[in-house]
Ligand code: SF4
């Protein structure tokens with residue numbers, strides 16, 4: 360799995376972008392998006408997903424169930 | 434105050450000018466006042482001796498510190514730092530940071546390069562523009578790269594522009610040295626509490642060191658970091674102002690304690706602002722129906738704190754990207770498209786020449802006030818009352834009643850005229866005809882005043898004001914505010930003494946909710 364940003368709720372405040380340890384977040388057409396190939400749910404870096412922790416709008420950075428669960432490298 | 438103090442050079446402060454600034458800044462030492470009459474018993478030049486010259490240099494032309502200076506100089510804010518590291522219950526971050534501007538309005542987000550260009554474009558067009566602030570939306574120190582890049586670009590081309598920033602304080606201790614390095618003129622910290630239990634009612638969470646903290650723990654972290662940051666700045670000689678949002682029933686009584694805490698840590702000015710809250714702002718407080726204070730509640734708290742420390746009363750919680758003097762907003766002339774297309778030629782010398790002319794105007798105004806005040810000498814009366822003034826700046830009564838977006842409020846007594854605040858009314862007159870509903874709004878906003886001074890006023894609003902017990906005064910059109918107010922007060926006292934009129938105390942007034950959005 361990865362996290363995704365609900366575009367309609369994103370205020371484009373950019374707070375999440377520099378917090379991501381995997382540089383998975385970027386700005387696209389005025390809102391911010393997460394690259395599912397880069398997101399690790401912050402596993403191995405921090406206790407909680409940083410984007411969700413810093414985002415001012417609740418339930419905007421959420422788990423994207425359409426992707427398989429992230430597997431930390433052995 | 435000594436009217437005979439003359440000045441060869443406008444740059445040398447004198448007791449008079451200083452005293453008018455003293456109302457909002459600097460020292461109470463030696464003034465022996467308590468309550469709301471700070472200016473009344475300040476002896477001549479008391480502040481000049483109390484105030485270190487380098488601090489005086491920094492604040493005398495500062496529109497954010499001196500209401501008097503705000504008539505002649507302007508500041509602008511740019512929004513380059515939209516990210517924030519805490520959450521406040523009065524904030525909806527789709528809009529601006531409520532710390533320095535009104536909630537419910539959106540500022541244009543700019544890159545540091547765009548912001549620098551905008552500042553230079555504005556400063557070249559409006560020579561009164563002397564202060565640049567970085568404020569919300571967001572926290573400038575949650576975005577240190579963007580904030581400091583903007584400062585760097587501006588300092589390079591326009592070293593005469595003063596830089597300032599306002600912050601919630603969470604990240605402040607980490608950046609104090611960089612702030613000192615950029616020669617930042619002053620820092621504003623928003624401190625709403627020093628008690629984490631109260632803080633938990635204002636801040637749902639803070640984000641610190643990769644973790645979201647909530648409740649009392651979050652508020653404890655925030656207050657510790659704020660006070661630490663304040664101490665670090667004042668130790669380095671950087672001016673610190675503290676903003677507090679007055680939230681009735683949450684921190685209103687507690688702000689007296691906040692006032693003591695920040696004063697003892699060297700803050701030189703405390704600005705208590707009313708909570709602006711309404712459901713359509715979408716803020717937590719807006720949705721829970723938390724009300725803001727009335728004008729009387731706000732003034733009572735400011736008066737209570739004034740014995741402790743200098744209070745600032747002229748903060749208009751302006752739109753962060755507003756450009757211009759007083760209630761004026763020329764931001765429409767400086768949209769990103771327009772500034773990027775502009776050829777900007779920054780001419781430091783012509784700005785200097787302009788500012789020198791402004792200085793001599795200010796001197797003339799002070800002399801006029803002193804002369805009028807001298808004629809009040811000998812009168813004794815306990816009467817204290819408020820009057821509202823419509824002005825576009827320069828210290829003159831020069832605004833049409835129907836065009837005023839705000840009124841300045843002065844407290845008159847035999848001690849003189851003291852600026853105590855301003856009331857926003859936005860536009861009452863849209864395109865030449867009066868609109869009854871908005872006239873009511875104006876009356877509610879200045880309902881605690883005995884008179885309103887204007888450059889001009891139509892017949893209808895005139896009689897409505899009279900019916901509401903507020904005397905419209907247009908005979909001092911285009912004259913100096915304080916001089917005129919004192920002259921009017923003198924004749925008011927004469928009429929009361931001769932029994933022609935009876936002095937009655939007026940009621941409370943309403944603080945206008947919502948955003949100052951009307952473009953000039
Ligand atoms: S969960 Fe962590 S890794 Fe994934 S986008 Fe958010 S911050 Fe980046």
Ligand code: SF4
Pocket residue numbers: 364368369370371372373374375376391410413414415416419420
């Ligand atoms: S922190 Fe939230 S609101 Fe801000 S840009 Fe990221 S997803 Fe959008």
Ligand code: SF4
Pocket residue numbers: 517518519520521523524525526529530531532569570571572601
């Ligand atoms: S500090 Fe400013 S931007 Fe951040 S939540 Fe508070 S009011 Fe909003």
